[in-house]
Amino acid sequence: MLLLVTLAAAFAAASAQIDLRPYNLTASIMFVTNDLNNDNQLTQTEFDHVFEIYDFNKDKIIERHEYVCYITKSNSFMGNLAQSLYDEYDMDHDHRLERHDFDNFFNRMDEDNDDVVSALEFVRFWEVLFASKENFSMHGQKHPQHNDKYCLSHGHAHG
Known part of the structure; x- marks a missing residue:
């Protein structure tokens, strides 16, 4: 989630390809970054914070270009x-992406339906998800390619 950006920068220094392995370590770092109160649980409120960060124009909808x-x-x-x-x-x-999408995604991670995502639940979920994305380089052909000019023209400069 938020940490993907930080991890990507670190991995980019080592190679031109993104490798998020070992997935459990990547997911653990992501969890720690998003567990804002450090209680070893991710609440819906903490997950909502991620939504707010991605929603650049604050219209309560995250368009694909905002996320990318x-x-x-x-x-x-x-x-x-x-x-x-x-x-x-x-x-x-x-x-x-609207709030209900994030709510449903949160519920997918919450294996025991106790309204919090434990570190273990989070790591297990993201390990499976990352493993399913090992061949993600083919996916971009289904959608318009990311456009740096768009990001720059809308104040989302790359660092």
């Missing part, structure tokens, strides 16, 4: 993965 611009701001090699992850968040497949 955010994820790729530190590493343009993340474009195809960002496209694919956007589709994972888009639970109703309407090509826009």
Whole structure:
């Protein structure tokens, strides 16, 4: 989630390809970054914070370009993965992310339905998801390619 940008920058320094392995470590770092109160649980409120960050124009809808611009701001090699992850968040497949999509995504991670996502639940979920995205480089062909000019013209400069 938020940490994908930070991890992408680190991985980019080592190679031109993105490799999020070992997935459990990547997911653990993501969890720690998003567990804002450090209680070893991710609440809906903490997950809503992620939604607010991705929603650049604060219209309560995360368009594909907003999400891709955010994820790729530190590493343009993340474009195809960002496209694919956007589709994972888009639970109703309407090509826009709204609060209910994030609520449903949160519920997918909450294995025991106790309204919090433990570190273990989070890591297990993202390990499976990352493993399913190992061939994400082909995904970008289904959608318009990420456009750096768009990001720049809308104030989302890459770092």
